[in-house]
Amino acid sequence: MQAQPEAAVILVADDDPFIRHMLTCYLKQEGYQVVEAPNGEAALDLYRDHLPDLVLLDALMPVIDGFEVCRRLQAANQSDLAPILMITGLEDEKSVDQAFEIGVADYITKPIHWAVLRQRVRRLIAQHRLERRLREANHQLQQLTLIDSLTQVANRRRFDEYLLQEWGRGGRDRRPLSVIICDIDYFKGYNDHYGHPAGDRCLQQVAKALSQGINCTDDLVTRYGGEEFAVVLPNTSLAGAAAVSDRLVQAVRALGLPHAAAPHATVTISCGVASVVPQLSYLPSDLVVTADQALYQAKAQGRNQAKATRMVLPPPGRSLTTWV
Structure with a gap:
């Protein structure tokens, strides 16, 4: 035998x-x-x-x-x-x-x-x-190939794939789709003051806090690029996404990471939130543009906060960036 x-x-x-x-x-x-x-x-x-x-x-x-x-x-x-x-x-x-x-x-x-x-x-x-x-x-x-090696969250490629997938699903099922764009406040100053190795550790800790700040298994935290992170929230309304973004801002602030080059003296993030019921004749990049604009508002109003806006789709034949 x-x-x-x-x-x-x-x-x-x-x-x-x-x-x-x-x-x-x-x-x-x-x-x-x-x-x-x-x-x-x-x-x-x-x-x-x-x-x-x-x-x-x-x-x-x-x-x-x-x-x-x-x-x-x-x-x-x-x-x-x-x-x-x-x-x-x-x-x-x-x-x-x-x-x-x-x-x-x-x-x-x-x-x-x-x-x-x-x-x-x-x-x-x-x-x-x-x-x-x-x-x-x-x-x-x-x-x-879909994981950011530094932060161990999903990378930009995965973000693009997942957003496109959920845009199609939301369009078919007539369900809302939300995106949060998060940016670490004054991150260049952090790197200049503490050095790039400390900056890498900061990115890792922020990524972990963001991952722990979402509850739904369908939600996806990704590193969007540099010090920016993006969160895709399928089947989530603007109010629900705004609540998530507020929780993420608080989670990062609660880390208490010292940031001598920032007004609040700790590491914080700003978030822009956008939500829409997708239409298949438009592109998911339009939703990202809207979230970016909301992020700009959060930064302009003092950072360390989240701003939310509902995406209004442009008329056919017009791009979002030229219409809004």
């Missing part, structure tokens, strides 16, 4: 109790964990419960045959379906073609040749685990 590392789970689905028992005993001797299903319906339920590494599936079963089980598993688990090894007494060209067309990874015929089964089970499990590790690694790499 040569057990698999972190013993793989195999789902055996066969309506013949003798064949099912033989398969189970053999696979357990090989070091696998085995889950038995006496029919197709049970196989579907057990797959959801155990998420096996491999499915050994009888082609001919009553009510729900192996071909239909395979189709349903494909439909429900497109991203990470365990390989299916079909066990069949059918060897005609039509049945073999049908099996591969619906996603079967391989098949063996009855009577079972145990040495062949042993090698195919090993190969399919190893291949499935390798593919899973590659998907996880690719996902991690993709996530790294």
Whole structure:
């Protein structure tokens, strides 16, 4: 017996109790964990419960045959379906073609040749685990391209992608979308006085405070650029976004980071807030422009505060910057 590392789970689905028992005993001797299903319906339920590494599936079963089980598993688990090894007494060209067309990874015929089964089970499990590790690694790499390395919040690229996504969703569902643009007050003076390493630590602490200041899992804090951060608030009205922005201003002020070059002697932020029910004929950048204008008002009125404004969409054919 040569057990698999972190013993793989195999789902055996066969309506013949003798064949099912033989398969189970053999696979357990090989070091696998085995889950038995006496029919197709049970196989579907057990797959959801155990998420096996491999499915050994009888082609001919009553009510729900192996071909239909395979189709349903494909439909429900497109991203990470365990390989299916079909066990069949059918060897005609039509049945073999049908099996591969619906996603079967391989098949063996009855009577079972145990040495062949042993090698195919090993190969399919190893291949499935390798593919899973590659998907996880690719996902991690993709996530790294969307994270700001200094502050560990989402970066500008992620902001642009997410804003466009939520603009489309808000336009379809007729739900409000809000954006907050945050700027650290007198940050150049902070860098000049304390040095750039201290400035980096300041950015990190502010980013952490902003991340802790949002409550909804759909809200996204991003580093917009330099000392600016942006927050995307899907399905959030102007009043709700204004409340969030006030909370963010207070959260940063509560850090109590000394800032000798600022009037308040501590690090503070100014925020501009804009909200709209998106229309697909306009661009999400118009919402950012409106939030920027609100940020300018907050700065002009003394900083360390938030200003909110509702975005008014321009007539068709006019840009927001030339219309407002």
